[in-house]
Amino acid sequence: MKSPLMKRGGMAVAALAGMALALTACSSSDGESSDPSGSAGAAGAESGDYSITFLPKNLGNAYFDTSDAGGEEAIEEFGGTYAEVGPAEAAPDAQVSYINTLAQQGVGAVAVSANDPEAICDALNEARDAGTKVVTFDSDTNPECRDLFINQATADGIAKVQVDMIAEQIGDAGQIAILSASANATNQNAWIETMEQLLADEHPDIELVDVVYGDDDDQTSFDKTAALLQTYPDLKGIVSPTTVGIAAAARYISTSDAKGQVAVTGLGTPNQMREYVEDGTVTAFALWNPADLGYLAAYAAKALIDGDITGAEGDSFEAGKLGEYTVDADGTVLLGDPYVFDADNIGDFDF
Amino acid sequence: MSARTWNASQTMLSRLGSFARIREVGILAAFVLVVAVTTAKNPNFLFSPDGFRDLLLTPSILMLVAVGQAVVIITRNVDLSVGSVLGLSAYLTGRIFVDFPSLPWPLVFVIGIAFGACLGLVNGALVAFAKVPSLVITLGTLYAYRGINVWWTGSDRINASDMPDGFLALGTDSVANIPVLTLIALLVLGCAAWYMHTQRGGRELYAIGSDPDAARLYGLRVTRRVLVAFVVSGALAGLAGVLYAARYGTVNSQVGSGFELEAVGAAVIGGVAIFGGSGSVFGAAIGAYLLMTINRALPVLGVDDFWQRAVVGALILGAIVLDRIAAARQVKRFARMREASHD
Numbered sequence: 088m089k090s091p092l093m094k095r096g097g098m099a100v101a102a103l104a105g106m107a108l109a110l111t112a113c114s115s116s117d118g119e120s121s122d123p124s125g126s127a128g129a130a131g132a133e134s135g136d137y138s139i140t141f142l143p144k145n146l147g148n149a150y151f152d153t154s155d156a157g158g159e160e161a162i163e164e165f166g167g168t169y170a171e172v173g174p175a176e177a178a179p180d181a182q183v184s185y186i187n188t189l190a191q192q193g194v195g196a197v198a199v200s201a202n203d204p205e206a207i208c209d210a211l212n213e214a215r216d217a218g219t220k221v222v223t224f225d226s227d228t229n230p231e232c233r234d235l236f237i238n239q240a241t242a243d244g245i246a247k248v249q250v251d252m253i254a255e256q257i258g259d260a261g262q263i264a265i266l267s268a269s270a271n272a273t274n275q276n277a278w279i280e281t282m283e284q285l286l287a288d289e290h291p292d293i294e295l296v297d298v299v300y301g302d303d304d305d306q307t308s309f310d311k312t313a314a315l316l317q318t319y320p321d322l323k324g325i326v327s328p329t330t331v332g333i334a335a336a337a338r339y340i341s342t343s344d345a346k347g348q349v350a351v352t353g354l355g356t357p358n359q360m361r362e363y364v365e366d367g368t369v370t371a372f373a374l375w376n377p378a379d380l381g382y383l384a385a386y387a388a389k390a391l392i393d394g395d396i397t398g399a400e401g402d403s404f405e406a407g408k409l410g411e412y413t414v415d416a417d418g419t420v421l422l423g424d425p426y427v428f429d430a431d432n433i434g435d436f437d438f
Numbered sequence: 439m440s441a442r443t444w445n446a447s448q449t450m451l452s453r454l455g456s457f458a459r460i461r462e463v464g465i466l467a468a469f470v471l472v473v474a475v476t477t478a479k480n481p482n483f484l485f486s487p488d489g490f491r492d493l494l495l496t497p498s499i500l501m502l503v504a505v506g507q508a509v510v511i512i513t514r515n516v517d518l519s520v521g522s523v524l525g526l527s528a529y530l531t532g533r534i535f536v537d538f539p540s541l542p543w544p545l546v547f548v549i550g551i552a553f554g555a556c557l558g559l560v561n562g563a564l565v566a567f568a569k570v571p572s573l574v575i576t577l578g579t580l581y582a583y584r585g586i587n588v589w590w591t592g593s594d595r596i597n598a599s600d601m602p603d604g605f606l607a608l609g610t611d612s613v614a615n616i617p618v619l620t621l622i623a624l625l626v627l628g629c630a631a632w633y634m635h636t637q638r639g640g641r642e643l644y645a646i647g648s649d650p651d652a653a654r655l656y657g658l659r660v661t662r663r664v665l666v667a668f669v670v671s672g673a674l675a676g677l678a679g680v681l682y683a684a685r686y687g688t689v690n691s692q693v694g695s696g697f698e699l700e701a702v703g704a705a706v707i708g709g710v711a712i713f714g715g716s717g718s719v720f721g722a723a724i725g726a727y728l729l730m731t732i733n734r735a736l737p738v739l740g741v742d743d744f745w746q747r748a749v750v751g752a753l754i755l756g757a758i759v760l761d762r763i764a765a766a767r768q769v770k771r772f773a774r775m776r777e778a779s780h781d
Contacts, residue, residue: 145592176592299737305693313492314737317482324499331688338598338687342610343488359688362598 120402137167139388140189141381142199144177144226149358149438150377154225157381158198164407166390167195173406179203183210190214196388196390198381199233200225208232220391224384225377230417234391234398237384238421239375242274245328246281248373249353253324256350256370260292261323264315266336266353267330268303276409278328294323301332308335316345320347333372346395357428364433376426377438383409383422450753461709461764462721469728476735483738491617495610497730498623499678499685501723502557503697504704505630506674508722511705512665513564514647514714515572517668520675522583523557526582527679529587532596532689535605543605547680554676555669557583560670566661572668580698591691598687609684619681623723626674643667647714703750704729708756711765729753 088374141158143151155171162169172189174181179202187210189197197214201207201223211221211232224237253263265282267275279298286293296319300399301308308331315322325331333353338379340346351363355372363369383406392403398418406412412420428436473493477484484490503520510517527550560577570735598606613616634640646653646660654660684690686759704751708725709718729750736746 303686309686310496310734311737313488314734317480317486317738322483334598334688337687344486345488358599359595360596362687365599376586
């Protein structure tokens, strides 16, 4: 799996949320991360230059092209030197040699999206001993191998944005259904649970009539969408918290009589959903903005190089146009609420 | 061969034919029953425009692959690589639209079929010349072709917006209320059935599947016929890949994984004997309709996901049990006929 968004979307989204959940789970065992980053902080400040290198999971990947372009924009703003290196394929240990080279070059910071949480750990720690700051984004390593992790979304944020979108699209009343990944997809299930809670608490007129599972398979998702429409003739909307599901549901509805009658929303990528946003099947869907993710990673790296922050909980730093951010437990910085894509902004994205 | 034994074998053949026909009627009845029950529960299943369209459209792609699979199984072989061939062909189709947007889109059909035929030729050549059982060969190419697909596709994905509208419309358009995909599938079925039932080459495929050694001794060109059967199966999987892209509008590296089992399942449910020599492409086609329609009907009937799979499994087991019983009866009947003819 190269970018979390690219291969099998749902699985990817699931993996991301898995990280988010894993991080929350880790937060109880805190206090470890500040130690190594504290000692390395002085060394980084001595180097003083803003040479920041982005190391995506692999090159030629539209998702990381977008995030790294966001990083480049930020680095230009504060007058640093941007570079991007990376393997052609997202193999678990493919990034190790790049990290070693960057450490020898003595770059100020590396912003890396880890192909594997373990495999690159030793290389990253060697780089940090040599004074290079390490920021992970998109995919984290184990917390003790990096200074900061820029987290794109939390489970609560993902659940809330989907409930908000469907409520807005159907006028806060009527029947909806959820088309999920597989029945045992831990992360989708966690989101669905939160969504059910939100619907019950804040949207009493919305009735969740069914949760069906498309197994992140186009054909199954297609058939499940068709079955939903037949079973619930009054259905007003379908929420699909998986990128495969939302595309399949949109494709089915775009060619059926239900087009314009049944809203489709959830988590999707702009390239996948462009067709259905343009033909009016889908008004809005969510994910995060990878450009902002890269942008924030670059500013976080700058703050680390400056020695303004060490990655300890409660540290705060300025991130240009995105405003001020505070480091949470385990050296994690949350990008913010998921980003909503619609007809007005989808043209700005290519991933 | 004396006139008398000739007559006897003719009777045998006609009885064989009528038995096979009964088998297909049975599958057809099961299909009608599933549709009737589901429609009784929810009239939209059949009577809404979308419902009627999906009923015909959804199984069409599997039907193409199942017809190819039936041709191979009838020769006492099996092609497990069809899912991977379908996936590669679907990605190739998308790739062509991305890399050569100026190419007229109907050409992708020719490319997809030719590409699938080439992959089928590899299977066929390995089976026919290397004399390794097709189960092993095509299990190997199942993984090999999928590996190539994953390596080639990587994290990439072909999206609906990458493909021309005319092509995508093919996936859902209808002519006189019959979806275009279904028409294509029926056309292919008609050709295959005509060839298998009336042409010498088709009958030889049955002969090869009934007894490959006897067929070889008799002077049939077994190697060549088996090779052709695999090419046909590959070509149909290739065509199915093109249609998959048109229908679903999204292609990633996992398209068609597991499709081989559905295709074999459809053929077996449709009465194609897994040890070759009997069954028909019609049966396989109806089997595909039954399998996919059950898949679609069970959620409408409110059956749990777990049970949906269990039902399909039970169906396949039932079909195989039925096959064994039928085969055992047939052996007895032949024995009786043989005795009668010796009197």
